[in-house]
Amino acid sequence: MPRPPEFRQKRRNISGLAKQGVQVGSRGERPPDFERTREFGAALTLLAARDAQVHKLMVEVQQLLMSRSVLRYPDLVKRVRAVMAET
Secondary structure, three states, X not given: OOOOHHHHHHHHHHHHHHHOOOOOOOOOOOOOOHHHHHHHHHHHHHHHHHOHHHHHHHHHHHOXXXXXXXXXXXXXXXXXXXXXXXX
């Protein structure tokens, strides 16, 4: 059964907001470093796609096998910033 056009439009709007990192129904001010943090996360994900060791490290953090602090190691941060400079 086809969906009504207004449902499709709402779905597109919600999908667009999710891509921007916006949670539907959220209120308030973003933290001052929100954009920088978002860009760092995107660059880290891109680096993980390129480097299996970084991907493994991210998975270990996600599965709570390693502390999130490993993502702030100077060598890793330097590599992520290099990826950020590319884009």
